[in-house]
Amino acid sequence: MSELQHQTWSRLNDLEYAPAPESRDIVSIRPNYGLFIDGQFTDPGSHQGFQTINPATEAPLATVALGSAADVSRAVISARRAYDQVWSQMPGKERAKYLFRIARLIQERSRELAVVETLDNGKPIRESRDVDVPLAAAHFFYYAGWADKLEHAGFGAQPRPLGVAGQIIPWNFPLLMAAWKLAPALAAGNTCVLKPAETTPLSALILAEILQQAEIPPGVVNIVTGDGSTGAALVSHPGVDKIAFTGSTEIGRRIQRELAPSGTHVTLELGGKGANIIFEDAPLDQAIEGIIDGIFFNQGHVCCAGSRLLVQESIADEVQRRLVRRIEQLRVGDPMDKNTDVGAINSAEQLSRIHELVDAGVAEGASRYSTTCTLPDKGFWFAPTVFTEVSQTHRIAREEIFGPVLSVLTFRTPEEAVAKANNTTYGLACGVWSEKGSRTLWVAERLRAGVIWSNTYNKFDPTSPFGGVRESGFGREGGRHGLEAYLNV
Ligand code: NAI
Numbered sequence: 412m413s414e415l416q417h418q419t420w421s422r423l424n425d426l427e428y429a430p431a432p433e434s435r436d437i438v439s440i441r442p443n444y445g446l447f448i449d450g451q452f453t454d455p456g457s458h459q460g461f462q463t464i465n466p467a468t469e470a471p472l473a474t475v476a477l478g479s480a481a482d483v484s485r486a487v488i489s490a491r492r493a494y495d496q497v498w499s500q501m502p503g504k505e506r507a508k509y510l511f512r513i514a515r516l517i518q519e520r521s522r523e524l525a526v527v528e529t530l531d532n533g534k535p536i537r538e539s540r541d542v543d544v545p546l547a548a549a550h551f552f553y554y555a556g557w558a559d560k561l562e563h564a565g566f567g568a569q570p571r572p573l574g575v576a577g578q579i580i581p582w583n584f585p586l587l588m589a590a591w592k593l594a595p596a597l598a599a600g601n602t603c604v605l606k607p608a609e610t611t612p613l614s615a616l617i618l619a620e621i622l623q624q625a626e627i628p629p630g631v632v633n634i635v636t637g638d639g640s641t642g643a644a645l646v647s648h649p650g651v652d653k654i655a656f657t658g659s660t661e662i663g664r665r666i667q668r669e670l671a672p673s674g675t676h677v678t679l680e681l682g683g684k685g686a687n688i689i690f691e692d693a694p695l696d697q698a699i700e701g702i703i704d705g706i707f708f709n710q711g712h713v714c715c716a717g718s719r720l721l722v723q724e725s726i727a728d729e730v731q732r733r734l735v736r737r738i739e740q741l742r743v744g745d746p747m748d749k750n751t752d753v754g755a756i757n758s759a760e761q762l763s764r765i766h767e768l769v770d771a772g773v774a775e776g777a778s779r780y781s782t783t784c785t786l787p788d789k790g791f792w793f794a795p796t797v798f799t800e801v802s803q804t805h806r807i808a809r810e811e812i813f814g815p816v817l818s819v820l821t822f823r824t825p826e827e828a829v830a831k832a833n834n835t836t837y838g839l840a841c842g843v844w845s846e847k848g849s850r851t852l853w854v855a856e857r858l859r860a861g862v863i864w865s866n867t868y869n870k871f872d873p874t875s876p877f878g879g880v881r882e883s884g885f886g887r888e889g890g891r892h893g894l895e896a897y898l899n900v
């Protein structure tokens with residue numbers, strides 16, 4: 412950069428953005444939500460509820476029903492009836508009509524869904540508006556197209572659905588994870604009982620309203636809000652034919668152990684410790700943006716986050732210098748502001764997990780740089796952070812932090828990059844940045860991960876399968892592969 416360019420850049424950097432808050436008038440969040448069972452909102456048998464709050468302000472948003480084992484059972488019975496009598500009998504082209512309708516209704520109510528997602532989750536409105544909600548609609552559109560073509564999907568002449576699917580989702584992409592789970596299951600002819608995460612139930616409850624608007628037959632989708640005990644009741648219910656889980660490796664392991672002796676089908680999408688590998692010939696401007704997006708997108712609450720940066724030693728100083736400059740530009744704050752880059756941490760529990768691991772990073776001798784941004788007084792916040800001088804044995808290089816924290820390691824040769832990238836118990840995603848296609852392919856062939864991005868990161872598309880190996884789980888979501896998880900093949 413020339414001196415003049417540098418001066419211009421510094422001046423631009425000093426400019427303040429005026430607040431540009433999205434209006435929340437478009438949504439009317441009800442004070443109380445029941446469980447969505449058999450096509451109706453119903454009170455939980457236990458009459459117990461819990462509050463969901465806005466993590467950016469700690470203000471309560473609504474009281475949501477805490478589903479008990481008896482409620483889960485009602486939902487499973489309803490799903491079974493709908494499966495036997497309606498959904499599994501319906502021709503694929505009829506099922507497709509419902510999926511198309513749901514997709515279009517998500518689009519129609521997209522602003523409302525984006526605002527609710529941001530209020531309940533803390534993610535920037537720019538992301539819920541431009542990523543979560545459009546991708547959720549895209550998943551329903553995509554799988555609507557498969558519903559009448561299952562015999563051409565490569566799984567035999569007449570692939571059969573599995574039956575009742577129990578689906579447990581996390582809080583990092585609440586609506587999108589609901590879409591990832593429901594769309595392929597329904598396209599394949601299964602009925603569903605969905606358990607949203609306890610800190611982010613609201614977008615799934617709006618989705619329940621959308622299902623009513625779409626006039627999907629009662630029982631085809633049931634949404635039972637609650638906590639881990641609700642999820643556990645779903646896992647152990649004998650009427651469930653398939654469990655699809657996205658969440659922590661710890662709970663995934665527990666589910667696998669419990670269901671191993673049974674005939675229940677299982678797919679698990681668990682944590683990760685993705686390596687983002689930058690070679691010295693990489694297009695650096697793009698790579699810096701890819702590193703930023705890889706770890707600070709959604710506050711780093713991303714299972715495939717590029718949380719380990721592996722940078723070739725010859726360019727490590729420059730990359731680190733540029734990174735520090737770039738993260739200082741990230742706007743951290745009000746998630747409802749359209750200019751915000753990094754929003755609130757989803758919960759007090761998640762914030763304390765991040766603190767614990769970051770403290771461990773400092774104690775183990777890594778060098779910490781956190782941005783100088785001012786954090787709001789209320790709510791759960793963590794400043795974008797980069798650790799350098801990280802060694803492979805440090806906890807921050809091994810454990811999933813699930814927050815806006817990057818660990819930087821270096822390598823000299825492609826062999827060393829591969830060895831370090833694979834030195835993890837996880838295997839979800841990696842990024843490779845290089846001008847040279849042959850090098851990228853050489854590296855990609857040797858990486859043990861379900862998803863490998865080349866000169867990009869965190870790219871999602873309904874047509875593309877996503878999933879892990881090793882402790883990141885098994886089974887694929889998205890694409891033709893995503894159907895397999897819901898067919899008896
Ligand atoms: P979690 O695994 O406890 O929660 C995920 C979902 O599972 C929620 O809906 C929860 O209610 C449900 N659940 C909890 N216990 C259950 C049980 N015994 N049986 C059935 N369902 C159960 O994850 P948590 O506590 O929210 O986050 C802990 C860590 O897990 C995070 O710090 C992060 O490292 C990782 N994580 C990974 C995610 C991913 O996308 N792969 C998503 C969320 C968390």
Ligand code: MG
Pocket residue numbers: 463464465466530531532610611612
């Ligand atoms: Mg919440």
